Amino acid sequence: MRPDPSTTQRAAALRSLLSRAQHEYYVLDRPTMSDVDYDTLFRELQAIEREHPTLQTADSPTRRVGAPVQSAFRTRRHLVRMLSLDNAFDDAELGAFEQSVERVVGDAVHRQGYTVELKIDGAAIALTYRDGVLEAGTTRGDGTEGEDVTANIRTIGCIPLRLLGEAAPALMEIRGEVYMPFAGFEQMNETRVAAGEPVFVNPRNAAAGALRQLDPSITAQRPLRFFGYAAVLPDGTAPAKTQWELLDQLDLWGVPVAPHRARCRTMGEVATWAQTVEHETRAQLGFAIDGGVVKLNDMALQDELGIRSDRTPRWAIARKFAPDMAVTRLQRIDVSVGRTGVLTPFAVLEPVDVGGATVTYASLHNADQIAKKDLREGDYVQVVRAGDVIPYVLGPVPERRTGSETAWTMPTQCPRCDRAVQRYGDDVATYCANVACPGRLLEGLVHFASKDALDIDGLSYARIQQLLEAGLIHDVADLFDVTAAQLQALDRFGQKSADSLVAAIAAAKQQPLSRLLFGLGIRHVGAQAAQLLAKQFGHLDAIIAATPEQLGAVRGIGDIIASSVATYCADPTSRALIERLRARGVRFDEPNAVQADGPLTGATVVLTGSLSTLSRGDASALIEAAGGRVTSSVSRKTTFVVAGEEAGSKLEKAVELGIEVIDEAELIRRTRRPGG
Numbered sequence: 001m002r003p004d005p006s007t008t009q010r011a012a013a014l015r016s017l018l019s020r021a022q023h024e025y026y027v028l029d030r031p032t033m034s035d036v037d038y039d040t041l042f043r044e045l046q047a048i049e050r051e052h053p054t055l056q057t058a059d060s061p062t063r064r065v066g067a068p069v070q071s072a073f074r075t076r077r078h079l080v081r082m083l084s085l086d087n088a089f090d091d092a093e094l095g096a097f098e099q100s101v102e103r104v105v106g107d108a109v110h111r112q113g114y115t116v117e118l119k120i121d122g123a124a125i126a127l128t129y130r131d132g133v134l135e136a137g138t139t140r141g142d143g144t145e146g147e148d149v150t151a152n153i154r155t156i157g158c159i160p161l162r163l164l165g166e167a168a169p170a171l172m173e174i175r176g177e178v179y180m181p182f183a184g185f186e187q188m189n190e191t192r193v194a195a196g197e198p199v200f201v202n203p204r205n206a207a208a209g210a211l212r213q214l215d216p217s218i219t220a221q222r223p224l225r226f227f228g229y230a231a232v233l234p235d236g237t238a239p240a241k242t243q244w245e246l247l248d249q250l251d252l253w254g255v256p257v258a259p260h261r262a263r264c265r266t267m268g269e270v271a272t273w274a275q276t277v278e279h280e281t282r283a284q285l286g287f288a289i290d291g292g293v294v295k296l297n298d299m300a301l302q303d304e305l306g307i308r309s310d311r312t313p314r315w316a317i318a319r320k321f322a323p324d325m326a327v328t329r330l331q332r333i334d335v336s337v338g339r340t341g342v343l344t345p346f347a348v349l350e351p352v353d354v355g356g357a358t359v360t361y362a363s364l365h366n367a368d369q370i371a372k373k374d375l376r377e378g379d380y381v382q383v384v385r386a387g388d389v390i391p392y393v394l395g396p397v398p399e400r401r402t403g404s405e406t407a408w409t410m411p412t413q414c415p416r417c418d419r420a421v422q423r424y425g426d427d428v429a430t431y432c433a434n435v436a437c438p439g440r441l442l443e444g445l446v447h448f449a450s451k452d453a454l455d456i457d458g459l460s461y462a463r464i465q466q467l468l469e470a471g472l473i474h475d476v477a478d479l480f481d482v483t484a485a486q487l488q489a490l491d492r493f494g495q496k497s498a499d500s501l502v503a504a505i506a507a508a509k510q511q512p513l514s515r516l517l518f519g520l521g522i523r524h525v526g527a528q529a530a531q532l533l534a535k536q537f538g539h540l541d542a543i544i545a546a547t548p549e550q551l552g553a554v555r556g557i558g559d560i561i562a563s564s565v566a567t568y569c570a571d572p573t574s575r576a577l578i579e580r581l582r583a584r585g586v587r588f589d590e591p592n593a594v595q596a597d598g599p600l601t602g603a604t605v606v607l608t609g610s611l612s613t614l615s616r617g618d619a620s621a622l623i624e625a626a627g628g629r630v631t632s633s634v635s636r637k638t639t640f641v642v643a644g645e646e647a648g649s650k651l652e653k654a655v656e657l658g659i660e661v662i663d664e665a666e667l668i669r670r671t672r673r674p675g676g
């Protein structure tokens, strides 16, 4: 049948629309089309091309499995072509798939049935193992060749560098999905907000972006995980007779396999499994899935069925789930005040059901994000909810605007204390700088008492509100002055609860410095940074005395955190608070701290050239014993360079950056302890 002109035109329009969307998604990391719209249009084009094969052009988006290869990475050919899956959006389409399978293989399908697996919403990766050792990691690319991202893949802890057991084939490609769990994703975005960097739209984009980082040390900081789902040998066969055995084998090799897989005899069983996963399991997973994958279990039957011309296998199908996304009206944008004074805008929505839960509020991160997304009060917006993550607004639906929507700007006054708000430098956040702001006080006290800070049992949000309202406390130091008699005079306090709260507060004085430092709520200082600083400096007084450079020289502490700590310590109000905590007997030191008072505490040292009396190892030990740290490359963070004979490029770099260069004798002098 010859296609009519309108079909030809429609196919051309779809091709260009989808090509642009693919480019935005894969190359620019800036998708503008929703996944749902993309899938719908993609399927429409696929249907036209199947009906009219003459309309399928070589450059059709349906001919491409994934991202075009980028020049920044070397390309690497896949052992065997990577396929993509056809989709089923409902049970009827699953039924059609079953019929198409049975038409070819008949009753044989019932011997081994089907396997069903979670469809992880991440980035597809092929891992090459030679004699059981990880040789390369390659992105899907165009399906034939992808980008060689081996250095980044190696940073993902759960991917085995060597397969367990003895039975690994000489050469094999294990395929699977790299993903980012929700918890890590949210934490990473919070850090990015704090550092003034743009947030990632969803865990999949974050995972794909991390894989294509040019600097593997950045990838290493991203909380990436991997699930394997296939393995192929050079001849195109799999190292197992069934898909189920293959998954078992991957597990034995130490390759993570997604949970909740099952074997089903009929498509009815598959539909039931999909129903349970979509409506019950999905919310508990902790990572994103966008469906289930159904595969004919018997590999021999898979071969019999083969693949279609558009590179989709006839023996597998993806049962897609409804996205955890809905469209609703953004009634208004409100602002909350956090403990560090950060003003966080959030969306107040017309209540809407998203993935089984009613959503009324959603995070908007900061004013720049709102401007970037062009969100206006009154807009219809796309709301995403994934697992336990706080729902967030993906963006507006501009087509539904009526003209009555109003642009939003950050208030110029704090909504809790009416003081003028501030922005610092390039920081994207807006702050209430009033340390006595009631909004900040409440959140600050809640943070001080929280589990990772001083962990004060029984000091709940409601209790803190009560103490603040009664005028018993005005800052965290006041907590230690509260008496049981004062508490008993308040509502909902008996003698027992009053005594135990006072005892819990008193016990918190013995918490180590790392918890206190985190509890103080210094901007950008998370639990991990607090631990690093406490371990390195050992005592709060040493941190107060340190310069921003010395603080920033601690591994894991960046310039933003260092300058924030220094600013906090230099502030008269915080210094007064610290003295009041000291007077109340709060512990200021850290057990197991490293060289708290060494002559090189906080220093970063680079060794280069050959030393005459000391070995490299001895010199390093000397520096570390004095509290310093030895690193391999010279940067602006280097305190000084020790140069021996025939020092090369590192010496040049030090001179270029104006870093101090000393010799061995001077090093020995500097590492001597005072009086020692």
Ligand SMILES: [Zn+2]
Pocket (backbone or CB within 6 Å): 337, 414, 415, 416, 417, 418, 419, 432, 433, 434, 437, 438, 439, 440
């Ligand atoms: Zn305020």
